[in-house]
Structure formats: structure tokens, C-alpha cells
Amino acid sequence: MNQSLKLFEKAQKLIPGGVNSPVRAFRSVGGSPFFTKKASGSRLTTADDKELIDYVCTWGPAIHGHDHPKIREAIAEALAKGTSFGTPGPAEVEMAELIVEVVPSVEKVRMCNSGTEATMSAIRLARGFTGRDKIIKFAGCYHGHVDSLLVKAGSGAITLGNPDSAGVPSSVAEQTIVLPYNDLTAVSEAFSKHGQEIAAIIVEPYPANCGLILPHEGYLQGLRDLCNQHQSILIFDEVMTGFRLSIGGVQQSIGITPDLTAMGKIIGGGLPVGALGGKAKIMDFLAPLGPVYQAGTLSGNPLAMAAGITSLKMLRDESPYEKLETIGKTLATGFKDIAKTKGIPLQVPQTGSMYCLYFSEKPITNFDQAIASKHDSFKSVFHKMLEKGIYLPPSSYETCFISTAHTEKDAEKTLEAFESSI
Ligand SMILES: *Cc1c(COP(=O)(O)O)cnc(C)c1O
DSSP states (O other), X not given: OOHHXXXXXXXXXXXXXXXXXXXXXXXXXXXXXXXXXXXXXXXXXXXXXXXXXESSGGGTTOTTOBTOHHHHHHHHHHHTTOSOOSSOOHHHHHHHHHHHHHSTTOSEEEEESSHHHHHHXXXXXXXXXXXXOEEEEETTOOOOSOGGGOSSOOHHHHHTTOSSOTTOOHHHHTTEEEEOTTOHHHHHHHHHHHGGGEEEEEEOSSOOSSSOOOOOTTHHHHHHHHHHHTTOEEEEEOTTTTTTSSTTHHHHHHTOOOSEEEEOGGGGTTSOOEEEEEOHHHHTTXXXXXXXXXXXXXXXXXXXXXXXXXXXXXXXXXXXXXXXXHHXXXXXXXXXXXXXXXXXXXXXXXETTEEOOBOOSSOXXXXXXXXXXXXXXXXXXXHHHHHTTEEOOSSTTSOEEOOTTOOHHHHHHHHHHHHHHO
């Protein structure tokens, strides 16, 4: 029996499902997960010494590839000064200054430890600020495992066949209005009905947890306008897109200013970090200035700040976005051409370093279309690619990521593997 299988058997006795986050269990594609013993650049090395080109990139954070020497050095330097202070530290001020500098809508920022904490606090803050209870979210958007947001939540949740989690009180779920993405009329109707009760709209500006969906022209501006008209808060969940598509996230790329922004993933450089930022007059509603409570024993942790600051500074100073877009285009075009030659219907939405494979005749513009695409085709391609040393995310509802460590040669190998897999 191989090492991964041995570890998984033991893990299943000790950890629910053998994993500490559900999608890692391969339930959506079948089979059992490999275990990784180390990672470097664009590659993972499994417990059985197989090398894989990695398009999961630790689900987003590893935009510089794995084990980047600069990030490793920054952590080592911070480590020599202590792992946690429990008082304010200089790195937190540096991080805040950096985020305020690069993310257009952010005037003040509060650090936390995960994307989930960021969206949870954003919702509480929006409710506290507006004195309203209801929120609008969109089907297929995932905002972490927050009670009120685990409704039609995409990703891991749909992979397991239950878009709505057990254990969420119906009184909480009732406060969440779920609408289809890319449909402004639906949002407008919800406001007509509940306008005075809606605290906020929360949206992944480019939904990336049910594959990858891009907005129709004018859609996000439409959300901004409706929030303005009804004095509701617009929350961009840029946990996935922030710092990935441009240093300032989707809000910078398309020039729309949300009131609050949830951040995570890349912001921690591979360590656990999240952040909530936005307009000062809203952010000042947070404790200790305001009545909305939010806290964290390890928030602003010096090791995590060191890794995150280094990750963000490299992006700001080296701006690798064009290079990432080039490899993204090579892959997307390659996948589409190969599928076309073989007469297999395939959609490959791609923007910058994000792409996904939908086995579908038509472009995907919302969650219902995403779940109607052919998952069996994805499953079979996933396993064949893995066999050939290419690790795609183990679910067709996930986005593939490219890092600055991925080369044209990696892309070439990936396309060769794809050609012989479909
Ligand atoms: C991953 C993700 C989250 C949750 O972040 P965690 O760090 O896993 O809690 C929230 N929103 C989006 C858009 C995400 O992709």
C-alpha cells in the first residue's frame, strides 16, 4: 500500500473524513487524496515521492509559488524575535499602511486570521452600521463557513451535495436573500420588496467557488448603484481575487468602489491571515471605537504579518500580472483548441492567473449553468491528468491557479497531458 493511502486510513480514524477542510478529501472526483510532504515553486512532492505540477496553489495563497525564498527569510527573521506578542506590534502598522496604499477602497483595515473571519465580521459590521438585518448573497458564491452565508454556497458545500449546511438555524438563514448572479433585475426586485431591511450585498466580484464566472458588462456597477439608492453596504469578498488579478483586486481592475472588502489567502503569504477593510466611517463602528465587537488572540501575528507583507510587496514592486496573464492565456487557448480538435464541448473562462474547465456547450454565467456542466467528464480528466503529474483542483467547482513559479514549459507539459487525457 502506498504512503498516502496508509496516512489517509490512519487520518480517517482520527480526523472527520481524514481531512481538515472537506474539499481535500476528493469526494467530488472519487478515489482518495494524496498526501504532500513538501512543496517548492510550481511543484508538490507527494508522500510517495511523485512530483506534481500544482494548479491548486494551496487554494489561492501561493501566487509566488511554494516556499518562496523571500517569504521564508521574512518568516525566519520574524521568528527570531518571538512568535506572538499580544500587544500591538510594528508589523501590523506596516501591513495596514501597505493595504491602504494598494487597495483603492480601503481607508482603514482590521487584521484577522482567515477569510471566514473577514466575511463574518463584514456582515456584522454592515448590520451594526445600518441597523438592518437582511443580507443579499448570490447562489454559488462562497464566503467561508459563516452561518448566514452557508446558503447556496458553492465549492465544498455543493461538492458534498448539500448547498445548505445542517446546523444553521432557520432564523439565521431567513435573513439571507439568495439571488442568481449576473441578474440585476432580481436584485432590483429584492430591494423593492425589502429595501429598508437590507444591510448589505456581499459578492465575490468574480465568483470563483463554482468554477469561474465573469460578470456581465455593467453588472457590478449596477450592484453599486442599487446599494447607493437604498443606503445598503456593498461588500466585495476579494478573499480569492484580491492581490491576484491586480494588486488592488477586482475593484481596481474595473474601477468600482465597494464600502467594505474582505481579504484573505494571498494576504498571508501562506500563513493564516484575513483582513476586513473599507471606509473609515464604517470601520470606526468596530470595537474599541464603536459598538460592533470583533477580536482575535492571534490577529496581526508577527510571523503571519512578515509573510504577508513580503508577499504583497513582491506583487506591488514586481507586478507579475502580465506574465501571469500570458501563461493563463496559453493554457486557456491550448485547452480550448485541443478540445475543439477532438470535438469535445469545453468552456475555459480565464482571467489573469485564474481559469477553470467546464465541460459544457455554452458559456457559464451563473450557478445553475455551472452545476449543469458535465462533472463526469471533469472527474475522468482530473484522474488522468493526476496520473500524468498534473494536479488540478479535485472538483469542477474550483478555480485553477497559476503562480509566478509556473513556466511556459509547465504549461506545455500540462497541455500535452490534457491532450492525451481527453
Ligand atoms: C476561501 C474563501 C473564503 C474563506 O476563506 P478561509 O480562509 O478559507 O476562511 C471566503 N471567500 C472567498 C471568496 C474564498 O475564496
